[in-house]
Amino acid sequence: MYQEFVDLLRQSSYCVVLTGAGVSTPSGIPDFRSPTGLYSKYPQEIFDIDYFYSSPASFYSFCKEVLLPMIDAQPNLVHEFLAWLEERGYVKVVITQNIDGLHQKAGSKDVVELHGNISRFKCDKCGKLYDHNWVRRELEKKAVPHCLCGGLIRPDIVFFKESLPWEAVNMAEMHSLSCDLMVVMGSSLVVYPAASFPILAKKNGAKLVIINNSETGLDFLCDLKIEKDLVEFCSQVWKMFQS
Numbered sequence: 001m002y003q004e005f006v007d008l009l010r011q012s013s014y015c016v017v018l019t020g021a022g023v024s025t026p027s028g029i030p031d032f033r034s035p036t037g038l039y040s041k042y043p044q045e046i047f048d049i050d051y052f053y054s055s056p057a058s059f060y061s062f063c064k065e066v067l068l069p070m071i072d073a074q075p076n077l078v079h080e081f082l083a084w085l086e087e088r089g090y091v092k093v094v095i096t097q098n099i100d101g102l103h104q105k106a107g108s109k110d111v112v113e114l115h116g117n118i119s120r121f122k123c124d125k126c127g128k129l130y131d132h133n134w135v136r137r138e139l140e141k142k143a144v145p146h147c148l149c150g151g152l153i154r155p156d157i158v159f160f161k162e163s164l165p166w167e168a169v170n171m172a173e174m175h176s177l178s179c180d181l182m183v184v185m186g187s188s189l190v191v192y193p194a195a196s197f198p199i200l201a202k203k204n205g206a207k208l209v210i211i212n213n214s215e216t217g218l219d220f221l222c223d224l225k226i227e228k229d230l231v232e233f234c235s236q237v238w239k240m241f242q243s
Contacts, residue, residue: 001226002233006240008207008224009090012181017082018197019096019103022186022212026076026231029100030066038066049159056152057143064139067118067155070100071132078185079106081234086110092179095172097187097194099157112171114164114194116157125151169193176200183209186230189216198222 009015021031031037038046042062045051052059075083083106085091093110094103099118103111121130126149135153138145145153158164172194176182182201189195189210198218202208208222211233219225226233 001224001228002236002240004224005209005226006237008181008209009085009183012090012179012207014179015085015091015181015183016175016179016197016201017091017094018182018184018187018194019082019094019098020185020187020189020194020212021098022230023078023096024073024076024098024100024102025186026078027073027100027102029070029073029098029102042066045160047160049161052154052159053152060139060144063155067099068132068136068139071119073100073102075102075106076231077238078230078234079103079108081238082185083107084238093171093175095175095194095197097191112168112175114158114168114172116155116165118155118157120156121145121153122156123147123149123151124154125149129156164193172197173200176206177204179204179206181207181209183211184216184218184222185211187212187216188214189218 025031032039046062079102082091082094086108093112094108095112096103097114099115101117101119119132121135126147128147130153135145147153176197177200179201182198184198195217198208202221209224210216210219210222211226211230213227213229
């Protein structure tokens with residue numbers, strides 16, 4: 001299993017990694033759909049754009065408790081290993097569904113963020129960008145932050161019922177069609193369009209590896225499925241590269 005994965009990486013000239021929430025759970029960031037995930041404590045509509053506009057104070061209460069602390073999280077060994085692989089030319093790009101920015105913190109340079117980044121905020125009226133520290137300070141004084149123009153401040157993330165940023169989708173599609181190996185890590189592959197990228201890669205002749213501690217929606221399509229703890233798996237593989 002380990003050797004097969006290492007061989008695939010070494011043989012690849014264009015490896016793309018697609019990451020989901022499972023990559024960040026070792027950093028203390030909850031996932032969504034596990035028994036202890038966010039949806040076990042909060043309604044799924046917490047990420048619905050209609051909910052945000054109808055109950056911004058409730059959303060920002062959730063934001064203070066769950067989302068803003070993500071900014072203080074630190075990368076784990078999985079993030080660090082992927083950055084190491086990129087630095088040495090084994091990984092071309094990381095496409096991520098995560099909004100925590102931990103890949104960049106770990107040193108990954110080429111990262112496509114499909115769902116935005118919680119460290120960025122913007123006015124929904126004039127588009128002015130705001131730093132997360134400004135938002136934190138505002139939330140100490142009021143329930144909902146507003147722009148100087150009067151517009152509502154929102155996180156620069158993709159809510160349900162919103163389209164993904166076309167630049168990110170285009171980049172992800174381009175890399176999916178260009179790669180000869182796609183590695184999916186920590187994603188259940190049930191959210192689209194992210195789950196379509198491995199399909200694009202396979203249709204174009206790429207090998208597909210899925211590393212997740214449970215079943216995914218595309219297990220039937222992969223060339224190699226590994227059900228292991230991601231930190232343990234990456235630790236073992238890293239040692240093999242360094243030996």
